[in-house]
Amino acid sequence: EPEVTQTPSHQVTQMGQEVILRCVPISNHLYFYWYRQILGQKVEFLVSFYNNEISEKSEIFDDQFSVERPDGSNFTLKIRSTKLEDSAMYFCASKGDSFNQPQHFGDGTRLSIL
Amino acid sequence: DAKTTQPPSMDCAEGRAANLPCNHSTISGNEYVYWYRQIHSQGPQYIIHGLKNNETNEMASLIITEDRKSSTLILPHATLRDTAVYYCIVRAPQGGSEKLVFGKGTKLTVNP
Numbered sequence: 461e462p463e464v465t466q467t468p469s470h471q472v473t474q475m476g477q478e479v480i481l482r483c484v485p486i487s488n489h490l491y492f493y494w495y496r497q498i499l500g501q502k503v504e505f506l507v508s509f510y511n512n513e514i515s516e517k518s519e520i521f522d523d524q525f526s527v528e529r530p531d532g533s534n535f536t537l538k539i540r541s542t543k544l545e546d547s548a549m550y551f552c553a554s555k556g557d558s559f560n561q562p563q564h565f566g567d568g569t570r571l572s573i574l
Numbered sequence: 575d576a577k578t579t580q581p582p583s584m585d586c587a588e589g590r591a592a593n594l595p596c597n598h599s600t601i602s603g604n605e606y607v608y609w610y611r612q613i614h615s616q617g618p619q620y621i622i623h624g625l626k627n628n629e630t631n632e633m634a635s636l637i638i639t640e641d642r643k644s645s646t647l648i649l650p651h652a653t654l655r656d657t658a659v660y661y662c663i664v665r666a667p668q669g670g671s672e673k674l675v676f677g678k679g680t681k682l683t684v685n686p
Contacts, residue, residue, distance in 0.1 A: 464617075491672065503618060503661075505673035516672055551617045555672075560606055563674060564618035567586075 464566035483552030491555040592649040596662030
């Protein structure tokens with residue numbers, strides 16, 4: 461069964477450094493998402509992306525965050541200058557083009573900011 | 575998107591059916607009910623979704639009441655691997671937000 465894959469599984473970064481989290485969505489999916497989950501807390505929506513542009517973003521997704529689909533297969537989340545509070549699990553999700561299809565999630569990248 | 579209410583935790587014996595309830599009394603006519611689960615710290619796993627008819631797939635069954643104000647996810651023969659947090663989410667696929675709003679869900683523990 462096709463799945464969303466995320467790399468790396470664990471990323472350790474110094475505060476203030478840039479980090480890029482990578483996702484390969486399910487082939488032929490058209491809608492892409494990033495969520496995060498701080499340890500012990502709820503899964504929170506960050507951003508949705510469709511037709512090469514952001515369609516919706518949350519208050520968390522400030523100027524330090526950006527997303528890109530650089531080559532038609534990868535979908536990336538960049539954090540420009542990481543803060544301690546960015547430490548979390550980051551989940552990528554994708555969805556097909558039928559309106560009620562569910563989002564399918566990857567197993568996440570654990571980001572640890574030191 | 576409508577809010578949902580789920581019990582914080584439930585227990586189930588291995589091999590028995592697990593029935594997980596969800597209240598969504600303010601659901602709108604075009605909002606679907608989606609169920610996901612999260613095993614430990616893995617990514618949320620899609621289980622099933624429906625609008626108003628009952629649905630069944632290889633993982634579970636979804637029973638939606640006639641007034642659509644509540645639903646029940648049924649795992650017919652729970653195994654230890656079904657121990658997870660189960661989330662009930664309602665959203666309108668069209669004309670609304672794309673985001674899924676996760677609550678705290680129900681922590682299901684399947685006991686041997």
